[in-house]
Each structure stands twice: as C-alpha cells, then as structure tokens.
Amino acid sequence: MNKNKMALLLLFPLCMASSAYAAVSAEQAKQLGTTLTPVGAEVAGNADGTIPKWTGGFQQKPAGHQPGSFSPIPFPDEKAKFQITAANADEYKAKLSESVYYMLKNYPDYRLDVYDTHRTASAPQWFYDYAAKNAVNATSAKDGLAIENAYGGTPFPIPKTGSEVLWNHLLSWKGTAVDTLYRLYMVDGSGRRSLTSVIDINEFFRYSLPGGEKDFDGWWWWHRAKTTAPGRSAGEALVGLFPNDYEARQPGSWQYMPGQRRVRKLPNVQFDTPNFYVSGLAQFDEAYGFFGSPEQYDWKLVTKREMYIPYNTNALLAADPEKTLGGKFIDPSVVRWELHRVWEVEGTLKSGKRNAAPKRKLFMDEDSWAIVASDLYDAQGKLWRGGIGYTAVSYDLPGVITLPYQSLDFQQRAYTIAGYIKNYTPVEPRPRSYFTAEALTQDALR
DSSP, rough: OOHHHHHHHHHHHHHOSSSSSSOOOOOHHHHHHTBBBBBSOOSSSSSTTOOOOOOOOOSSOOOOTTTTTTTTHHHHHHHEEEEOTTTTHHGGGGGOOOHHHHHHHHHHOOEEEEEEOOOOOOOOOHHHHHHHHHHHOOOEETTTTTEEEEOOOSSSOOOOOOHHHHHHTOOOOOOOEHHHHHHHEEEEETOEEEEEOOOOOOEEEGGOOTTGGGOOSSSEEEEEEEESTTTTTTTEEEEEEEEEEETTOOEEEEETTTTTTEEESSOOOOOBBGGGGTTTSGGGGGGGSSSSSSSSSSEEEEEEEEEEEEBBBBBHSOOOOOBBBBSSSEEEEEEEOEEEEEEEEEEEEEOOOSSSOOOEEEEEEEETTOOEEEEEEESSSEEEEEEEEEEEEETTEEEEEEEEEEEEETTTTTTEEEEHHHHHOOOOOGGGGGGHHHHEEEEHHH
C-alpha cells in the first residue's frame, strides 16, 4: 500500500453519523491475494528491504516437530544483526512503542536483540476464503460494538476504522479448538518472582469453525479453564462465553469454587477489574493486549507504521521461566526482535465511563492482526502501564500466536507474564454443553 493510498484511508471519516459502516466494494476486495495478503497485510516488503515480501508464511511442519509443541526453533542459525540499548534508543525511538522505549531508558541492562525479519504468519485456505467474503459483506454496527455478516476469517481485511482493526484482533486466527496449559507469573517491585496460576485451558473459537456459519449463534469464543496450582486455588474452574455483539449481550462467565462447592456467575470479568489470575497486578482488559468489550472507548485508527516487535520467539517458550524471568525484565538473550509493520489504534475513554487507563494505544501486527504492544496512560496523560506480546510460530495450526503476553506496571516497577505455554494443541471441538455452568458442577462432583 503506497503513501497516497494510506493517506486516503486515514482521511476516511472515522466518526460518521451512521452507526454502521459499509463493507468495501468488490473492486477494492480484488486487492486481497494480489497486492494485499488474504488477511489484508501488504504483500510487498518495505523500500529498503528490511521487511521482506510475504510469501505465504509457514505452511509445513518442519522435521523433528512434536505435535502441539513450538519446536524446533525457527531460524536457529541466525545471529542478531544489532542491538538496541539505552545508548542508542533515541536513534530507534520512532520504531518503538513508548513502553519499550521506557524500558530501554530506565533499565540499563535491558536490550533488544534485532534479527532479520521473517513473515511467518499464515492460516488455512478456508480462513482466507472466508476473509474474502467478509471483505464485501461484513459491517461494523452499533458504533463498533457489533459486527454483522462476518464469519470464519478476518472480518475486515481492508479496515476503515479503529474498531474494525480491534475486531480483526479479537477474531484473528488462533485455531478452531485448542488445548493448552497456561502458566502465569508475577514479578513484584522487589524483583521477587511468583508462579501465580497454572491453568488447564480448553478453547473453542466457534467463529473459526469451517462450515459452521449456518448454526453460528453469535458467541464467537467458548472458553473453559481449570486451575491446577497453586494449592490454594487448585480446583477452581471457569467457563466464559464472548459475543460478537456487545450491545445486545455481555460476556457470560461462571466460576466453580471448590471451598464453597458451588458455581457462581461472575459479575464483570473485564474492563479494569483486577485480574485474580496474576494476584491483581494487572487488570483484565490488559490480557492479550486488549480483552473484553470495546464499549468504554472511542477507537481511532491512527496509522500503519514500522516497529520493532518480538517475533518468531519460539526460543522464549522453550526456555525455563525460572531462569528467564528476571527481577526487572525477561532475559533479553531469549527474545528475538524483528522489524514488522503494525496498525496503530488509539482508544480514548468515552464521557461518563470509568477506567484506570483513560487512554491506550494498541499496535496490531499486520500479518496476524494480533496485538503485539500496548501503551496505557493515566488521568494525567503519563505512561502508566505497557504490554508486550511475544509472537511464536505454531506449526500445527499453521499460524502465529501471541503468547505469552507481558503486562508492565511502571509505577510499581513490576510485571506479569500470562500464557507462558509449552504446548498449543489443536483438538476436535467439544460440544456446547461442555462450556456451561452445569458442566462445571458435574465435573466437580465426580
């Protein structure tokens, strides 16, 4: 996409009087698969060759791959081209999130090891086919709180608004049904590391079920989790359902508490509610870069820009977190940084709404639509918190997923890591009855 086209896109009126936004024309949609990838990224590399052309990403499982694992590490023989440190951070500031720049300037031993860029993101052909249909059919409605006539693939591969980019993140390719084991850690201001939760998770991204559009009921994500550690929380279980219309429906969450031997409906596991999985150090809407309903913010599409972000970070997931999670930051030697293009979206808190972060910036990888960085600001407009997503190749999907996700608290000089995983295993989808409060009770009583 050249600068003139980008300028036209950004001049599109983001605050139209209508509450719905039209899909793109059939002529515009012809860019998909030609100048744009099937999910809407630019096929071409950048002018100086530091970002290469997209050629399809990883499609084949490499020799030695164990199902569900992140092995082998991609590009194992490559060496870092250069490092970004406190000494040269100003030279690269324009290509860093404000949070990463803050880390470099405030922690002298922190650094980014920058490698050649590899655009490994991919998805199944059926996901691409759905994205092409969505381009000419899908609409954003209810001031961005709902999407209509979208299913199966990227809903807005040629986005016009900030809320459309956010929906692309929410509905990005993460597989159809997967099982994984999350480890969540907290490192407090004294540098003490704690394993706050180990969670056995079953996911069904119902929106991404091929051939399932006829009986899709609008609940795009079905989630079930059972805490196995630490001992004080072992046995707790949770079910969550998430809609594609946040005006008509609110997420439904139910939790089983073994001490009480009953299931209760959780009132509101989103927004700036402290996240109990990480001892309250982060808030729920920081998860995955952004989590939950977009209703509190006006979302502005700012630009597309080049940024250094963690990418192809399978080595991080292969490392021992007890050794890599340092007192102030993750060991830089196990994190691979690359130059990629990202979409920048800014959220400004609506009048009458309350959130501890009145403004936030989100940065989405153009190839996967996953949030790879975030900056959160307090009521005085000062940087308060940040986020970094570590994007790794999942050979089984195929695709890239952004786990773990790190939340940084600059006031407490502390951080959390959510989703430190060793396996991400595609499975057959479980029935709807598995993702119910009744199922939690029945399993607990067995």
